[in-house]
Amino acid sequence: xxxxxxxxxxxxxxxxxxxxxxxxxxxxxxxxxxxxxxxxxxxxxxxxxxxxxxxxxxxxxxxxxxxxxxxxxxxxxxxxxxxxxxxxxxxxxxxxxxxxxxxxxxxxxxxxxxxxxxxxxxxxxxxxxxxxxxxxxxxxxxxxxxxxxxxxxxxxxxxxxxxx
Numbered sequence: 473x474x475x476x477x478x479x480x481x482x483x484x485x486x487x488x489x490x491x492x493x494x495x496x497x498x499x500x501x502x503x504x505x506x507x508x509x510x511x512x513x514x515x516x517x518x519x520x521x522x523x524x525x526x527x528x529x530x531x532x533x534x535x536x537x538x539x540x541x542x543x544x545x546x547x548x549x550x551x552x553x554x555x556x557x558x559x560x561x562x563x564x565x566x567x568x569x570x571x572x573x574x575x576x577x578x579x580x581x582x583x584x585x586x587x588x589x590x591x592x593x594x595x596x597x598x599x600x601x602x603x604x605x606x607x608x609x610x611x612x613x614x615x616x617x618x619x620x621x622x623x624x625x626x627x628x629x630x631x632x633x634x635x636x
Contacts, residue, residue: 506570506571507568507569507570507571508522508523508525508527508568508569508571508585509522509566509567509568509569510522510523510566510567511564511565511566511567512527512562512567512587513559513562514555514556514558514559514562515537515555516534516536516537516551516554516555516558517534517535517537517551517554517555517557517558517598517603517604518532518533518534518554518558518595518598518604519582520558520562520567520587522567522569525583526581526582526583527569527582527583527584527585527587528582528583528584528585529585529586529587529594529595529598529604530572530584530585530586530595530609530611531586531595531596531606531607531609531610531611531614532595532598532599532604532605532606532607532610532614533604533605533606533607533635534551534554534598534603534604534605534635535550535551535554535628535633535635536551536636537551537552537555538551538552539551539633541628541631541632541633542631542632542633543630543631544630544631548631550603550628550633553603553627554598554603554604554627554628557598557601557603557604557627558594558598558603561589561594561597561598562587562589562594565589565590566589567587567588567589567594568587568588568589569585569586569587569588570585570586570587571583571584571585572584572585572586586611593611595614596611596613596614596617599614599617599618599621600617600620600621600626601621601626601627602621602622602624602625602626602627602628602629602630603627603628605618605628605635606618
């Protein structure tokens with residue numbers, strides 16, 4: 473009887489310690505079902521990683537990482553600039569991602585999510601800066617944000633580009 477109680481208490485303490493370690497480390501973890509929170513790194517203009525999870529930002533399209541775009545009088549590495557814009561939005565911050573129904577692409581192994589930093593929608597901010605365009609399935613407000621970026625000639629809108 474004493475050994476069984478000891479094992480139960482030991483297991484409970486171990487679970488609590490693991491939760492404290494994972495959630496206080498600041499690197500990554502699941503805060504609740506379908507939500508990931510942690511430090512992220514930018515893969516390209518619309519893809520980031522939290523821990524070992526690859527997350528594609530829902531509702532936007534960006535140039536491919538190696539893509540060039542035409543600005544007046546020069547060609548620019550718009551894919552790399554788009555990634556840098558995403559990096560600027562997530563750097564040294566805790567990123568909170570709401571997973572979209574656990575949608576995972578079998579071909580590319582990414583998870584679709586809407587992510588925020590400090591309460592601000594990361595994908596919408598990418599559209600605002602002009603380094604992303606709103607996708608057909610974009611959340612409400614993204615099209616207007618894109619229109620404003622286009623009118624202000626921000627980011628990609630300073631020249632010509634093709635996003636597939």
